[in-house]
Amino acid sequence: MSGKTDGVTRRSFLKTAGSTMAIASAATQVGNLSAQETGRKTRLAIVGTGSRGTGMWGSPVVRDYADRVQFVGLCDINKKRALVAQRLLGRGVTDQDGHLSDAGGQTVDATEIPVFTDFDEMIRVTNPERVIVTTMDSTHAQYVIRAMELGCDVICEKPFATDEEQCQAIIDAQKKYGRQVTVTFNAxxxxxxxxxxxxxxxxxxxxxxxxxxxxxxxxxxxxxxxxxxxxxxxxxxxxxxxxxxxxxxxxxxxxxxxxxxxxxxxxxxxxGRKGPFRHANCRLCTQKAECPSYWDITKSKNLVQMYVECESEDGYYRDGCVYRTGVxxxxxxxxxxxxxxxxxxxxxxxxxxxxxxxxxxxxxxxxxxxxxxxxxxxxxxxxxxxxxxxxxxxxxxxxxxxxxxSGSHGGSDRLIRDHVFIPNSPDPMKHKAGxxxxxxxxxxxxxxxxxxxxxxxxxxxxxxxxxxxxx
Ligand SMILES: NC(=O)c1ccc[n+]([C@@H]2O[C@H](COP(=O)([O-])OP(=O)(O)OC[C@H]3O[C@@H](n4cnc5c(N)ncnc54)[C@H](O)[C@@H]3O)[C@@H](O)[C@H]2O)c1
Missing domain, CATH: 3.30.360.10 (Dihydrodipicolinate Reductase; domain 2)
Incomplete structure (x- = not known):
């Protein structure tokens, strides 16, 4: 995983995002009323279908807010991982804390949510009103900006941006497009x-x-x-x-x-380079016995299906060596x-x-x-x-x-999901973050x-x- 999107670097994406020909607004508004105001289900899409995308913002949302929201699209540069997410969201398979569960979850919705590797195509085809951004950190800004530009509201995982250029690009886009943006600071x-x-x-x-x-x-x-x-x-x-x-x-x-x-x-x-020895990843390493940081990903069926079985798409090792020199x-x-x-x-x-x-x-x-x-x-x-x-x-x-x-992150994940998906939920302490x-x-x-x-x-x-x- 290189921080590139379909061969386009972050920086060139940020530059072109502002000048790309405007695509007709994809927000499905009824007159000036949003879905939440008319009682329709809000159309949601996710970009970044890894563990946070599926375990926090995918399956638990299907399970707990199916009367309010409907997933219309899933996007990831790794198509195999997006297909794993499609299976998981279709079955609502998580435990009560939103963690992926091998024990099996209840069947909430058998619909197959369409899967994409191209973000613009997903927005054009599926018309979401809100886009959840749960990609690798350095790619958040490009999707936050593009989603706003295409007329969508945004729910973005932390961190919002990873360099000052991205921060400024988001500030400028937010001023220009004025969409509703939520940054999910569960802490x-x-x-x-x-x-x-x-x-x-x-x-x-x-x-x-x-x-x-x-x-x-x-x-x-x-x-x-x-x-x-x-x-x-x-x-x-x-x-x-x-x-x-x-x-x-x-x-x-x-x-x-x-x-x-x-x-x-x-x-x-x-x-990184300070370590005693190194390999590309733990599974293939010949120094497992001596390594204080050896970790066996194959013990988790979830991690194997979400990462190991998707390696052929992008070469990303979820069990990468902590001593690799690139760290x-x-x-x-x-x-x-x-x-x-x-x-x-x-x-x-x-x-x-x-x-x-x-x-x-x-x-x-x-x-x-x-x-x-x-x-x-x-x-x-x-x-x-x-x-x-x-x-x-x-x-x-x-x-x-x-x-x-009780619950994941001390019950905070559930509270923040309520704030995100239940309109006008009370916020006396001003927990909601934009x-x-x-x-x-x-x-x-x-x-x-x-x-x-x-x-x-x-x-x-x-x-x-x-x-x-x-x-
Ligand atoms: N608030 C919290 O407590 C919390 C906890 C965990 C993760 N997170 C955040 O959630 C995000 C995802 O983390 P994760 O643990 O799920 O990581 P992950 O590696 O499991 O998932 C990231 C996904 O993004 C995809 N991706 C990477 N670059 C992309 C691109 N340019 N376009 C489309 N998809 C791309 C990857 O293929 C992968 O499927 C991170 O930003 C992380 O900071 C927040």
Whole structure:
């Protein structure tokens, strides 16, 4: 998988997208009324039918929102994978958390959703009103822009964009076409994330001065990024964009201001060329026995059908070697951010820790909030989620109760799907995120990797022009 679409590079696509002859608007509007307003089912299409496209935005949507939405098209550069998605969506095969399930799901809809490898053709033939973008990160911008240009609303996975050029192209297109865009920041919806926002809004620690945010990815999860397309900066914008876009969005949302100045450091210590030996992928490797990162994809029937059996189309190895020399992202990163409202952030992201989760501290004029959020720990079980509120001048701290939820990503995936597919669903905490939030989250990670490359602090205003951009 090279970051190219049918032989066209990202950059040339972005350039031509703006000048391509206008194709008649594909939005199926009845007069000025949308499907949601007339009670018809909204016509949905997906571009990018990998695990997130099918497991989060495909099968669970067929299962839970079939009375409101109807899939009309599936598009992927890998036709075999699109056909796997067609089977999965046709059968609604997922467990209750939206993960693909070998156990078999209920038969919801036997319709065969048409499959395409050409995005424009899919839009022209199937007339979707909303397009879900779940492709590789560096290809989001081209589809977001093209979908708007063809008259569709957009639902895009994070990160919204992977470089400053893409950010500016999206800003310009959003201003021009004014379509509704949703960026699916499910991490905002987390129970502890939401509780912290409530405490900050209630002024429990007074004026917020600074935030210390430490993110740890354990061996299992952290290493997986280096096996996949994510390990190549040109595909993912590094983990500072791919992964940290969740965290930078949380920070922007908590702080309620725009980032202005970013400076960062990053190192690759364990993976890529730093590894002891290498091969193209784990399955064919002759050093399986010695390799600390050996991983057997054939243990998962789902992964075999979705990736191994589709390799003939694009040569993509889902079990790629974490030590292949092309890996050029960082595994240890540290970032400083200043906001327009003077709040300072110190952020770090480390891969290969013995625990998975975050330790976040909010320092304010009247006190401090500590959030410990560990999904997996080797020494303490089960997972820990704890919010402690400390007030200046008080000896005791207060343990703040956090809502217990079940489901994928702590129940957040279900909540965000309700927001996306149930019109006018209440949003008292302003969890819903659009283009502006998508850009402001991506741009911190982009500025961070530019700062690492250039060895200088970077200002957001030198990368993008957001004047008059409120979407
Ligand atoms: N919010 C979350 O918690 C969360 C979790 C996982 C993934 N994601 C996001 O979802 C997206 C997909 O991730 P995934 O894990 O499903 O990856 P994946 O590799 O399983 O799927 C990506 C799909 O996009 C296709 N693709 C790549 N380039 C394309 C192009 N130019 N045109 C059309 N299709 C193309 C690939 O063939 C593949 O089928 C990523 O952007 C990722 O950041 C978000």
């Amino acid at each position: 905002r919806y987390g129970a502890s994330t939401t509780k912290v926002k409530e405490l900050l809004n209630a002024g429990e620690i007074g004026d917020l001065y600074s935030v210390d945010y430490a993110e740890y990815l354990d061996d299992d999860h952290g290493t997986s990024y280096f096996r996949r397309w994510h390990g190549i900066k040109e595909n993912s914008g590094t983990l500072l964009v791919h992964k940290a876009s969740h965290h930078f969005d949380q920070l922007n949302w908590w702080i309620g201001s725009d980032p202005t100045d970013i400076s960062a450091l990053g190192e690759l210590r364990r993976f 050029n992202i960082y595994d240890a990163m540290s970032v400083q951010v200043k906001y327009a409202n003077k709040v300072l952030v110190t952020y770090s992201l480390n891969v290969g820790a013995p625990c998975e989760g975050q330790f976040i501290v909010f320092n304010g004029s009247k006190g401090r909030i500590e959030l410990r959020n560990y999904d997996r720990q080797p020494f303490e079980a089960p997972a820990v989620a704890e919010i402690r509120l400390m007030k200046n001048g008080h000896k005791d701290s207060q343990l703040i109760p956090i809502e217990r939820r 283009s502006r939030a998508g850009i402001m989250s991506s741009i911190i990670g982009i500025a961070a990797y530019r700062s690492i490359e250039r060895k200088v602090p970077v200002q957001v205003k030198d990368l993008i022009d957001i004047s008059g951009f409120e979407a």
